[in-house]
Amino acid sequence: xxxxxxxxxxxxxxxxxxxxxxxxxxxxxxxxxxxxxxxxxxxxxxxxxxxxxxxxxxxxxxxxxxxxxxxxxxxxxxxxxxxxxxxxxxxxxxxxxxxxxxxxxxxxxxxxxxxxxxxxxxxxxxxxxxxxxxxxxxxxxxxxxxxxxxxxxxxxxxxxxxxxxxxxxxxxxxxxxxxxxxxxxxxxxxxxxxxxxxxxxxxxxxxxxxxxxxxxxxxxxxxxxxxxxxxxxxxxxxxxxxxxxxxxxx
Numbered sequence: 404x405x406x407x408x409x410x411x412x413x414x415x416x417x418x419x420x421x422x423x424x425x426x427x428x429x430x431x432x433x434x435x436x437x438x439x440x441x442x443x444x445x446x447x448x449x450x451x452x453x454x455x456x457x458x459x460x461x462x463x464x465x466x467x468x469x470x471x472x473x474x475x476x477x478x479x480x481x482x483x484x485x486x487x488x489x490x491x492x493x494x495x496x497x498x499x500x501x502x503x504x505x506x507x508x509x510x511x512x513x514x515x516x517x518x519x520x521x522x523x524x525x526x527x528x529x530x531x532x533x534x535x536x537x538x539x540x541x542x543x544x545x546x547x548x549x550x551x552x553x554x555x556x557x558x559x560x561x562x563x564x565x566x567x568x569x570x571x572x573x574x575x576x577x578x579x580x581x582x583x584x585x586x587x588x589x590x591x592x593x594x595x596x597x598x599x600x601x602x603x604x605x606x607x608x609x610x611x612x613x614x615x616x617x618x619x620x621x622x623x624x625x626x627x628x629x630x631x632x633x634x635x636x637x638x639x640x641x642x643x644x645x646x647x648x649x650x651x652x653x
Contacts (some may be wrong), residue, residue, distance in 0.1 A: 413576055414474070437476055445577035452464050461480075477489060483528050583628070585626070595652060610628070610629045
């Protein structure tokens with residue numbers, strides 16, 4: 404791949420924050436959604452990490468990922484309770500102060516007043532935003548997410564995360580979209596393993612994966628080819644289909 408093509412590649416990581424994910428109490432529903440969204444808009448998701456509600460671990464993960472990728476999406480830990488430490492951790496990772504943000508307060512105050520609810524210290528925690536961060540709209544429960552540098556911090560509740568992701572997307576740089584071809588075979592992986600490995604070496608610009616499954620009580624395989632180079636993908640898929648046909652597997 405030439406330098407101009409590399410410059411069109413935008414990468415991302417997801418950092419999932421929360422003891423409840425690691426304990427199994429909460430089943431993550433955000434990773435797949437963000438991954439699919441990124442693929443659609445031309446951002447290549449390269450890594451996912453899950454960390455506990457431990458400040459040092461969150462700070463270390465944020466700094467490692469933001470240095471490596473174009474963007475980092477974080478989910479979880481921006482609620483009203485004592486264990487919601489994400490905002491503080493990100494402020495520490497960037498070396499900035501954190502306090503109740505007037506912009507966030509201006510959103511939260513009328514929201515709770517309209518519902519006859521007190522803006523308690525817990526609810527006020529959701530207005531604490533790291534210095535220099537921009538807010539991310541939350542059209543469901545009003546408490547905003549935020550973006551600082553290349554780190555996008557969103558709620559862990561799936562429907563709230565989704566509206567935040569939609570809200571921040573127009574601000575993001577996007578790159579060349581990933582194209583995909585899937586080939587379904589009524590044969591096990593072992594029947595194509597050697598040929599498929601050799602075929603991958605012929606097309607380094609095309610990522611190739613083999614995914615076994617069971618269909619009608621028979622071992623089957625799906626071959627998936629992915630590339631930002633449409634012409635290379637088309638060529639790799641066509642020659643692969645020809646090889647499969649010559650082996651009686653197409």
